[in-house]
Amino acid sequence: MSADQWATLSNTSFSIAVGLYSLAVIAFCAELAFGGVRQADPVRELVGAGGPVERPRPPQDLAPPPESDRGRRYGALAMGLTVLGALAHLTVLVARAAGTDRWPWGNMYEFATASVLVAVVAYLSFAFRAPSLRHIGVFVMGPAVLCMVLVGLFLYAEAGPVVASLRSAWLAVHVSSVVLAMGLFFTSGIASVMYLVRTRYDARVLAGDAPASRVVHRLPLAATLDRTAHRIAICAFPIWTFGVIAGAIWAESAWGRFWGWDPKETWAFIAWVVYAAYLHARATAGWRGRPAAWVNVIGLVVMIFNLLYVNLVSTGLHSYAGVGN
């Protein structure tokens, strides 16, 4: 295939991915809205794996209600569509790489596209292992679709070669790890947002003024959301650390110093400190639970700011070609 054909394939795949993701969002919505069982079902899903293990259980009325067959079908459909969408999404990047003969993160368009893919794949792998996480699908895939649309509209850059300073093996090492960590942090942040929604709802149910939201009730248990957020963040933190170190090593050979408080470096540092604070908060009395989750949400905001503002508005050595200044 010629470079032009690869470029076309990449662009077509982008549209297909957005389309499939949008359908997946609709299916996730349908699962959440219509997946409940009408009358109270006596058969409850066991929390543990049975056997002699006894664990503290949540109050019965907080546990998500069981799911109807219809709900499960919608859920399976949503997951299927997301997987297909992710394959198309992967094709966007692979075709870019094939057409340009370089790593497919040479500009903001490719970088942002790859980050969203990591977020989707991270979500998928957790949702396959813990099916209750399917119920936050719309809250992960919704933002993912929104990001893709914005990326496609505002950050699009033609397939092409990259500038001299990006021609280095460190592009692969540094940007890959940063993309990976970023996608994971996004997913973790969304889990924390859902945790905040869920705990607020739980507190109101226990206080007796239940708003009786079928949708929130069907979210995973607060503890599951919190644990998911923490576990993803724990994976992402060393990857982010590595990405920053790799960036510093690259900067030492590309720009003459390993650290110079360039805006992008500053925000990478801020994000790192905020996530260290999140991990600390999880281990500090009085900060577990909602306060820690808020710190993770701040981390999410910092990440988004880092991706958009620093690349598009401020000037610095990092600004990718094709957008911004």
Added chain:
Amino acid sequence: MTTTAPPRPAAPAGPPSPPSLGRRVAARLLRWWRQLTAMRTALMLLFLLALAAIPGSLLPQRSLSQSKVTEYFRDHPSLAPVLDRLYLFDVFGSPWFSAVYLLLFISLIGCIVPRAVEYARSVVAAPPPAPRHLRRLPEHTELRTTLDGDAALDVVEEELRVRRFRVVRRTRAHGPELSAEKGHLKEAGNLLFHVSLLAILVALAGGKMFGYEGSIVLTEGDGFCNSFQNYDTYSAGPLVQGSDLGDLCVDLRSFQATYEDDLTAASFSADIDYGPAGSATRDTTISVNHPLRTDGDRVYVTGHGFSPCFTVTLPDGTEPATDECRPFLPTETRTMSSEGVLKLPDLGPGQTDQLAVAGFFAPTGVVQGGLLTSIDPRPLSPQVAVQVFRGYLGLDSGIPQSVYQIDQTQVERGRLVQVGSANLTAGESFTLDDGTRVTFTGVREFAAIQVSHDPGQVYVLIASIGIMIGSLAMLLLSRERVFARAGPGAGGAGTVLSIGSLTRGSGETGPRFQALTDDLQDALTTRAADGARRTTTPATSPDGAEHAEPEAPPR
């Protein structure tokens, strides 16, 4: 096979006496220290550090670009001095930023030292005794067996030792019990991580104290030696003396920039000769991403551009400038159109006979309506649009001036007057009113060269590796404790094993505990069956006498 736990020291209890002043001060200091080193304080300081870094990315910083700061002062003449007094243009060197991270690091020391001591103690000490109520542990279960208590605990010990736990057996008031522990590496990782943070700060500070950086613009054919007078700009740590600079000279032989079809810059590379003063004879090529590293100094190409060359011939035939090249500053990187000036202060005896050839350079020039523009960054058809000024350049006026511009104040005062202008291609010349001839002889490339020296950076790298390894160990490993206690079964028949576990760290603990108890149940059943076959005594014998022969765990 089992170790016995050392006796725990009793808490000293003395009658309270009224504290002396000294003791009160000490107590107050101790309280402050405790507060400073609490996790909660560390958390607040981490937030403060993140917050304190923000203005450094939103406002222009002197360390990044002095010209942007100057511009900011021009655009906000009343606000800028106020911000400047708050160090907002030097955030990362400001007293308040330093205060935050120094406090954080003091807090860090206060946190590491006790933890390191604790860690050292726990490595040699036995796992702690089982808590009174095992059911209150996060994971807990009860197993029934026909074996007696000690035999059942033997089975548990075996299973745990296979899983690389350290095991202690004790007999206390509530019956025989077992404590097991593994995962000290997690704690070691945590210590390594936090110690490496300290190390990185020290290495950074050392690098700043003893490091320096100089930059210079070199036209092909020129060279320089490593000393502060020679650099266009330089910065050095407070402990650097001029004589400390490495003995290094660099000559730029040639420079090449290559471009893709769509004019994306593909590579910049400079062929240089380098070596100690007087014998700069080793040659190499440096380029973006590939600096020269030699004896602690690093030499980079950080930019490039063009140096147009001129010959100026006076009416009497003398040539005050022969093929004299001056770097012109690129004003647009896409087309490399550039601006600069050749200043000739020593033409005649008088101060007013000075000459300046100022101009605009286009590597691939096109003239439209008399105006020269560049359409390509490659020097395919170099052209200059020059204006020649005669008069007083103001070089000795005491006010420093740019080497890329003439001094506009002299023009405004009428002491520097434009005496001619022309568009020239390479080889062309034009003549001024007095017969002076200016020839555009051609163009060479220049490279912006930076020499850096940072003795701390190797240590920063080592500390970073420590941070990496430490964070992996601390985040991905977990520390597990398992406790078991044997009690009589219902109605005095058999044994009930109460087992609980406590895990610190990530990961699903439920499935792992489940797997452990499943294996234990199997082992207990097998062992009970073996025992029943081997002895004629019923396995439920209340005194368990046949168990005097201990079973060594399989290794």
